[in-house]
Amino acid sequence: EDVDKGAYRHYMHKEIHEQPRALADSLQDRHTGARVLEDGLGFHARGLVKRVRAIHLVACGTSHHAGLVARYWLEAMTGLPCSVELASEFRYRLPAVPRGCLFVGISQSGETADTLAALRYAKESGYLSTLAICNVAESSLMREADLGLLTRAGPELGVASTKAFTTQLSALLLLTALLSRRNGPIASAEGSILRRLAGAPAAVEAALRLEPQIEKLARQIARHNHALFVGRGPMYPVAQEGALKLKEISYIHAEAYAAGELKHGPLALVDEHMPVIALAPHNDCLDKLQSNLQEIAARGGRIHVFADRACGMEDGPGMQVIAMPEADELLAPLSYTVALQLLAYHVALLRGTDVDRPRNLAKSVTVE
Numbered sequence: 535e536d537v538d539k540g541a542y543r544h545y546m547h548k549e550i551h552e553q554p555r556a557l558a559d560s561l562q563d564r565h566t567g568a569r570v571l572e573d574g575l576g577f578h579a580r581g582l583v584k585r586v587r588a589i590h591l592v593a594c595g596t597s598h599h600a601g602l603v604a605r606y607w608l609e610a611m612t613g614l615p616c617s618v619e620l621a622s623e624f625r626y627r628l629p630a631v632p633r634g635c636l637f638v639g640i641s642q643s644g645e646t647a648d649t650l651a652a653l654r655y656a657k658e659s660g661y662l663s664t665l666a667i668c669n670v671a672e673s674s675l676m677r678e679a680d681l682g683l684l685t686r687a688g689p690e691l692g693v694a695s696t697k698a699f700t701t702q703l704s705a706l707l708l709l710t711a712l713l714s715r716r717n718g719p720i721a722s723a724e725g726s727i728l729r730r731l732a733g734a735p736a737a738v739e740a741a742l743r744l745e746p747q748i749e750k751l752a753r754q755i756a757r758h759n760h761a762l763f764v765g766r767g768p769m770y771p772v773a774q775e776g777a778l779k780l781k782e783i784s785y786i787h788a789e790a791y792a793a794g795e796l797k798h799g800p801l802a803l804v805d806e807h808m809p810v811i812a813l814a815p816h817n818d819c820l821d822k823l824q825s826n827l828q829e830i831a832a833r834g835g836r837i838h839v840f841a842d843r844a845c846g847m848e849d850g851p852g853m854q855v856i857a858m859p860e861a862d863e864l865l866a867p868l869s870y871t872v873a874l875q876l877l878a879y880h881v882a883l884l885r886g887t888d889v890d891r892p893r894n895l896a897k898s899v900t901v902e
C-alpha cells in the first residue's frame with residue numbers, strides 16, 4: 535500500500551473526501567458538453583446506440599447497487615428495458631437474452647470472480663456486446679469485455695467501497711446520456727444529462743460539508759445494534775448502499791427497505807431501539823415518503839431524515855432532520871450516498887472497529 539493517507543486516519547475517510555476530484559477526473563474528456571464521445575468506450579462503440587434494444591447490468595456488492603440506481607435512469611431516459619442482477623446468480627442460470635441486449639459488468643477491481651465469470655458466460659450467450667465499467671484499466675474485466683468505460687477514482691484501498699461507487703454512477707449517467715440519443719435529436723436528453731452531470735463534483739462537495747452534523751448523528755446511531763434505511767425510487771438502492779456501508783464497517787445490523795414496503799413487514803420492528811434513517815430528496819415521491827415516515831413516528835420510531843432543504847421538513851416528535859443542500863434530483867443518489875458513507879465511517883470510529891479492514895471481508899473477492 536504505497537498510497538499515503540495524508541492528514542487522514544483511514545483510507546476510507548480520505549477516499550470519501552476524494553470524491554469531488556474522482557468525479558471530475560472520471561468525467562474529463564468524456565463528452566463535448568452536448569454529446570458523449572462514444573470512442574471513449576472503445577472502437578466498437580460506434581453505431582452501438584442504434585443497435586441496443588435492452589440492457590443487462592451485472593455486478594456484486596456495492597457495484598451491484600450502482601446498477602440498481604442506474605436502472606431508474608436508463609429506463610426513464612432511454613426507454614430501453616433494463617434488468618440488474620447479482621453476478622453470483624446470473625452466472626448459474628439460463629438468462630433469456632433479448633435481441634440487441636448490451637451486457638454491462640460493473641466492478642471496481644475488475645477481478646471479482648463472479649463478475650468475471652458472468653462476463654465470460656455472457657460472451658457465449660448471444661449478447662449484442664459486452665461493456666465493462668471498471669476502475670482498473672489493466673484488469674481482467676477490462677481486457678475481456680468488448681467495450682470499456684474506465685472510472686478514474688484512483689486506487690481505492692479501504693475495503694468498503696466509496697469513491698468507486700459514485701464514479702460508477704457518473705459512468706452510468708454517461709451511458710444513459712449516450713443511449714438517450716437513440717430517441718432522436720429532439721427527444722434526446724443527452725445534452726441536458728451532461729449539463730446536469732457536470733454539477734456532480736460540487737454536489738458531492740456540498741454533502742461533505744455536512745460532516746460535523748453527521749458526526750453528531752453518528753453518536754446516536756452508534757448506541758444501537760440495528761438500523762433501518764428507507765427510501766423510494768433511486769433512493770431505495772441508495773438506502774441499500776447506506777445499510778451495506780454501516781454493516782460492513784460498524785458491524786451494526788442494518789437493513790434497507792423501499793419506503794412503500796414498510797407495511798409489509800418492517801413496521802413490526804419499529805421501536806425506540808431501531809433507528810430509521812430516511813432519504814428525502816426533493817422529488818415526485820416526497821409526499822408518499824412523508825406519509826410513510828408519519829406511520830413510523832406514530833409507532834414510536836425514531837427517524838433521522840436526510841432531506842433536501844427545499845422540502846421544508848422540520849424536526850418534530852420522533853423526527854430529526856438533517857438538511858441536505860438543495861441539489862439536482864439527478865445527482866441526489868451521489869450526494870446522499872456521500873452523507874451515508876460519512877455516517878457509517880463515524881459510527882465505526884465510535885465503535886472502534888478496524889475501519890479499513892473490517893473483519894471477515896476482502897477488498898476484492900477473487901475466489902468464489
Ligand code: G6P
Nearest residue numbers: 594595596597641642643646695
Ligand atoms: C467486495 C468489496 C466491496 C465490493 C465488492 C465488489 O465485497 O468489499 O466493496 O463492492 O467486493 O467488488 P468489485 O471490485 O467487483 O466492485
